[in-house]
Amino acid sequence: MISEAAITLPRRLAAPEPGWTAETDVVIVGSGIAGLTAALHIARHSALRITLVTKDVLAAGSTPWAQGGIAAALGAGDSPEEHFTDTVVAGAGVCDDAAVRVLVREGPAAVRELAQIGARFDRAGDGSLSLTREGGHHRDRIAHAGGDATGAEIERALVTRVLDATDVEVIEHALVLDLLLSGGPPGSEGVAAGGQAGSVAGLTLHVMGEGARDGVGALRARAVVLATGGIGQVYASSTNPSVSTGDGIAAALRAGAVVRDLEFVQFHPTAFSFGARSRGQQPLVSEAVRGEGAFLVDDAGNRFMQGVHELADLAPRDVVAKAITRRMHEEGKPHMWLDARHLGAAFWEKRFPTILATARSHGVDPVTELIPVAPACHYASGGVATDLWGRSNVPGLYATGEVACSGVHGANRLASNSLLEGLVFS
Ligand code: SIN
Secondary structure, three states: OEEEEHHHOOOOOOOOOOOEEEOOOEEOOOOOOHHHHHHHHHHHHHHOEEEOOOOOOOOOOOHOOOOEEOOOOOOOOOHHHHHHHHHHHHHHHHOOOHHHHHHHHHHHHHHHHHHHOOOOOOOOOOOOEEEEEEOOOOOOEEEEEOOOHHHHHHHHHHHHHHHOOEEEEEEEEEEEEEEEEEOOOOOOOOOOOOOOOOOEEEEEEEEOOOOOEEEEEEEOOOOEEEEOOOOOOOOEEOOOOOOOHHHHHHHHHHHHEEEEEEEEEHHHEHHHHHHHOOOOOOOOOOOHHHHHHOOOOOOOOOOOOOOOOOOOOOOOOHHHHHHHHHHHHHHHHEEEEEEOOOHHHHHHHHHHHHHHHHHHHOOOOOOOOOOOEEEEEEEOOOOOEEOOOOOOOOOEEEOOOOOOOOOOOEEEEEOOOHHHHHHHHO
């Protein structure tokens, strides 16, 4: 755990003084599954005025890029206890058990509720949710939508709901600068000052728009919910979109928030590789492809995951990412290969249309060719330290989703637990 007192941080970002001021009750920062769900729940359970601000447009961010799905013990014979065990095993003993219990127990109802509000999950012939498996899971428990477009479908359903909610004001193209604090130390001018946090009283932001709320302004509020997502763009290559720049964690730190587990940055084993020129956002090749039977091979065609772990190609992703990296170094290659040719054209088109189209657009046909893959930065397991209710140590400052560290992921997030965390804890 790193406390703000241990390091020297700027008190605030260099920015012009606010040219406008507005007031609300709760500001939510970010518009992925976590921010949108928080907005809908607060609207449903209170009469508070809610303002949701987002750096780009509502539907930008990491959630629409999520392919594989959302994990929950929904299948016959599965149980929250088994989901708990797989989560803490993947988390390498560093998970917070109480947080994991909340995740796995509330998960099934939360996913069903998401379906009720309009997310169209893929279904089996009998109408039940179609479930698949990913790395580290011992059961089929990953619900998916549009084959491999789960995040896009969830985002669509939630955005539709938020736009329909009359009590949620949305401000797009709004970059958060700093949190405002009341009761801060003298001279802080209401802006966070190193280590002596007051209560959150809103935030300053730069709106890139036109009209009354253009330029730098102050949005006063009783509470701020950070749902700003991850940090992938800190790394040379990542599966994260360009907006994942860690600004939520940085603003929280400047406000005196405690962060934890930041060292646990997860690398996805199979990002589509462009070789040595891989930079910025890399297309994801979902773990669900291996869940459906694809396997990794080296240049000579050897299945190198066999013997590394009892789950072989479906071992927890840290194990697979390390094995791929090791083999790349041993052979001096910029990537390894994923073999999914045996799935056949019809299956590819129905189950993984997004990945198929993306690979083909880059000149690789997974129906007849091996897919070049290499690990890329994927997920920040750590973040702003929160309790089971999303509260940080700074009164009035909440965090949820990837920016938060509720303790559910430990040292290594179990596949498809991230959308679930965003849903349950928001
Ligand atoms: C994937 O589809 O492989 C990614 C799922 C996740 O990150 O949980």
